[in-house]
Amino acid sequence: MTQHTIDPESQRRRVVLITGASGGLGKATVDQFESRGWSVAATARDPHNLNQWKGASNILGVHLDLSDHASIDNAVADVEERFGRIDVLVNNAGSGLAGSLEAMSLPALQKHFEANVVGTLAVTKAVLPGMRRRRAGAIVNVTSIAGRLGLPFMAPYVMAKFALEGMAESLRYELAPFGIKVRLVEPSGIRTNFGHAWISNAPYEHEIAALQQHMAHGMNKAMPPEKVARVVYRASVSTGPAFRFPTHDARALLLIKALLPDPIMQSLMRASLLKARPS
Numbered sequence: 158m159t160q161h162t163i164d165p166e167s168q169r170r171r172v173v174l175i176t177g178a179s180g181g182l183g184k185a186t187v188d189q190f191e192s193r194g195w196s197v198a199a200t201a202r203d204p205h206n207l208n209q210w211k212g213a214s215n216i217l218g219v220h221l222d223l224s225d226h227a228s229i230d231n232a233v234a235d236v237e238e239r240f241g242r243i244d245v246l247v248n249n250a251g252s253g254l255a256g257s258l259e260a261m262s263l264p265a266l267q268k269h270f271e272a273n274v275v276g277t278l279a280v281t282k283a284v285l286p287g288m289r290r291r292r293a294g295a296i297v298n299v300t301s302i303a304g305r306l307g308l309p310f311m312a313p314y315v316m317a318k319f320a321l322e323g324m325a326e327s328l329r330y331e332l333a334p335f336g337i338k339v340r341l342v343e344p345s346g347i348r349t350n351f352g353h354a355w356i357s358n359a360p361y362e363h364e365i366a367a368l369q370q371h372m373a374h375g376m377n378k379a380m381p382p383e384k385v386a387r388v389v390y391r392a393s394v395s396t397g398p399a400f401r402f403p404t405h406d407a408r409a410l411l412l413i414k415a416l417l418p419d420p421i422m423q424s425l426m427r428a429s430l431l432k433a434r435p436s
């Protein structure tokens with residue numbers, strides 16, 4: 158643990174810890190909170206990425222790797238020592254793993270779950286004692302439309318996001334008596350460098366190629382991270398009863414899913430995701 162002195166000015170500000178802040182949505186979320194006068198703990202798993210916040214007065218760069226529980230406990234202890242408390246945790250860090258489930262190696266799947274699900278829970282567990290003592294706080298999980306809807310060849314990602322949704326849905330009952338809110342942010346596409354580690358698997362290669370083509374095409378229409386960061390901010394400070402905060406494109410798809418009979422939804426999804434486009 159690094160020794161910090163608590164700056165009295167920074168103690169007056171609200172404090173957010175954002176995981177996976179090296180780039181993409183996490184970085185945009187750091188900027189969003191910072192511009193609104195918060196003290197921000199921005200975490201990155203690669204220590205080189207912490208340099209971008211050197212010298213920033215209200216942003217503390219902290220090393221945190223979801224696969225390394227000691228780094229999680231140290232990061233939370235450092236932030237509490239420096240800023241005095243954590244008001245909001247944004248569980249943003251996440252990675253992708255895709256391919257057919259048949260070909261997926263179980264150790265690869267376990268590693269994916271270990272980081273994305275168990276690691277996210279470990280960060281949450283680490284901030285809870287402080288929040289419970291103060292009887293206030295908010296936990297915000299960035300999931301995805303893939304946390305609400307099965308997608309072909311993306312099952313590892315879908316499974317992990319469903320797990321984070323289930324974790325949040327259960328936790329909210331446990332934490333409500335302590336004044337701690339739990340929220341979900343459910344984006345559809347975000348224009349970032351987010352990518353899936355694809356495993357290759359021969360029997361499905363045509364459909365996988367079509368899906369990859371669809372995803373590349375979809376990135377052009379994806380939301381900029383700054384816009385999604387505003388949704389994360391809204392979810393973090395909301396005092397109303399809303400629990401899920403889908404982005405507007407995700408909301409449209411969820412509405413279609415709710416209205417259509419399942420076989421029709423399946424055919425639509427198959428036609429849109431797995432049919433090769435004319436080049």
Ligand SMILES: NC(=O)c1ccc[n+]([C@@H]2O[C@H](COP(=O)([O-])OP(=O)(O)OC[C@H]3O[C@@H](n4cnc5c(N)ncnc54)[C@H](OP(=O)(O)O)[C@@H]3O)[C@@H](O)[C@H]2O)c1
Pocket residue numbers: 176177178179180181182183201202203221222223224249250251252272299300301302343344345346347348349350351352379382
């Ligand atoms: N992009 C999309 O279309 C999209 C759509 C819906 C939801 N999301 C979700 O949005 C969140 C942010 O993703 P993004 O689009 O901003 O992509 P991104 O730029 O790749 O950001 C992902 C962040 O998570 C970090 N990360 C990955 N594995 C980690 C680990 N084991 N420990 C600590 N940090 C780890 C990455 O760190 P490194 O820089 O070290 O890799 C990076 O900072 C993710 O949860 C993602 O699932 C993305």
